[in-house]
Amino acid sequence: MTCPYCGGEMERGYIHKGGYIAWNPEERDLGLPEREKGGFYAEKNLLGMARLLSHYCPACNIFVCFPSRRRGDE
Numbered sequence: 656m657t658c659p660y661c662g663g664e665m666e667r668g669y670i671h672k673g674g675y676i677a678w679n680p681e682e683r684d685l686g687l688p689e690r691e692k693g694g695f696y697a698e699k700n701l702l703g704m705a706r707l708l709s710h711y712c713p714a715c716n717i718f719v720c721f722p723s724r725r726r727g728d729e
Contacts, residue, residue: 656719658712665710670720676705678722697722 656665670676676697677688688694697705707720 656710658710658715658717659719660715660717661712663712663714665712665719667708667710670707670709670718672705673703674705675699676707695722 656667657663658665677694678697679688679694680692681689688696697707699705707722709718709720711718
């Protein structure tokens, strides 16, 4: 993948976390997703760890992440 900032090549990998990774469109004190505003939990693997497919640009020090599916949307 090409970095959207510098145009360099990004390294493919995963961000892992024990438990959930929640995404919200706004900053919140609690990490619980606000589903009515589009928030969601990222996919968990068979061991119960959350993971996000991501690409890392070492030049810009940024990650671009892709949740493979949203938990709770079923």
